[in-house]
Amino acid sequence: MAWFKKTRTPIAAAATVKASRVPEGLWVKCPGCSQIIYNKDLATNLNVCPKCAHHFRIGALERLRTLFDDGVWVEHDPGLASTDPLQFTDTRPYKERLAASKAATGLKDALIVVSGRIDGIPTIAAAMEYAFIGGSMGVVVGEKIARAIERALDERRPVVIICCSGGARMMEGALSLMQMAKICGALARLGRARLPYISVLTDPTTGGVTASFAMLGDLNIAEPKALIGFAGPRVIEQTIRQKLPEGFQRSEFLLEKGMIDLIVDRREMKAVVANALRFMGAREAEPPGPPPDLELVAAAPRAIGDAGSPKSRV
Numbered sequence: 155m156a157w158f159k160k161t162r163t164p165i166a167a168a169a170t171v172k173a174s175r176v177p178e179g180l181w182v183k184c185p186g187c188s189q190i191i192y193n194k195d196l197a198t199n200l201n202v203c204p205k206c207a208h209h210f211r212i213g214a215l216e217r218l219r220t221l222f223d224d225g226v227w228v229e230h231d232p233g234l235a236s237t238d239p240l241q242f243t244d245t246r247p248y249k250e251r252l253a254a255s256k257a258a259t260g261l262k263d264a265l266i267v268v269s270g271r272i273d274g275i276p277t278i279a280a281a282m283e284y285a286f287i288g289g290s291m292g293v294v295v296g297e298k299i300a301r302a303i304e305r306a307l308d309e310r311r312p313v314v315i316i317c318c319s320g321g322a323r324m325m326e327g328a329l330s331l332m333q334m335a336k337i338c339g340a341l342a343r344l345g346r347a348r349l350p351y352i353s354v355l356t357d358p359t360t361g362g363v364t365a366s367f368a369m370l371g372d373l374n375i376a377e378p379k380a381l382i383g384f385a386g387p388r389v390i391e392q393t394i395r396q397k398l399p400e401g402f403q404r405s406e407f408l409l410e411k412g413m414i415d416l417i418v419d420r421r422e423m424k425a426v427v428a429n430a431l432r433f434m435g436a437r438e439a440e441p442p443g444p445p446p447d448l449e450l451v452a453a454a455p456r457a458i459g460d461a462g463s464p465k466s467r468v
């Protein structure tokens with residue numbers, strides 16, 4: 155029996171909640187500083203909170219838009235799609251998950267590979283899309299990255315990969331794990347050809363992606379406060395039976411421990427990447443401004459690369 159009993163009824167909540175006149179989606183609450191930010195302000199600021207510099211997650215296309223000159227690029231291998239090789243079913247059939255992600259993102263898989271110019275430097279870039287099954291790496295992602303690296307070798311171009319992934323795609327089992335080795339092999343060839351590779355780690359970069367190409371950049375650049383790790387903190391705590399330190403697996407912690415090279419604000423990312431590429435020997439295209447319509451022809455990148463390659467090999 156309780157000692158005290160509440161006899162009076164608690165204060166009732168206001169009977170009617172006034173309907174908000176502001177349409178939904180115009181304002182966003184920043185998880186960093188709890189400020190309310192106008193959506194358009196956030197968009198013009200590359201989805202970085204203007205007050206506390208919290209970096210909101212953005213999609214692969216937006217990513218590429220922040221990097222490439224005038225938002226112009228040529229996409230490669232957009233048609234590659236997974237065939238569900240294991241006929242896998244967990245709580246839902248993998249085929250269904252693929253179809254839902256395709257409908258939601260308009261992509262065939264979790265990666266976009268493009269070539270274009272970053273501050274005048276012809277570059278091949280790949281960006282991962284988290285909205286497509288957690289940006290997971292299956293056969294298609296692996297194949298597209300390997301092809302992107304081979305294209306870079308053919309055309310003597312640097313490679314930039316923007317990582318954003320939950321790791322290898324378990325619905326493709328060992329086949330997805332094999333992509334780690336395949337991409338690493340291709341990157342080794344890129345290294346031997348003395349072509350730069352920059353890895354940009356964004357929130358979150360985990361699992362098989364961290365364990366392979368994300369950490370193999372000549373320069374590994376992370377966004378502030380991004381979650382970067384292999385296994386999640388809970389799994390590690392249970393395994394080693396120790397409490398993990400504050401900020402474990404965040405960019406700042408990893409920079410201090412020497413696991414990454416730089417932390418760069420998204421608003422400065424393009425300039426830093428271009429500078430680093432120049433430092434590593436990447437050059438601007440010979441004619442500084444080719445007619446833009448030339449870039450839209452699908453065969454054009456190969457033609458430009460072939461013309462440029464003998465010179466850069468000297």
Ligand SMILES: [Zn+2]
Pocket residue numbers: 184185186187188189203204205206207208
């Ligand atoms: Zn904020």
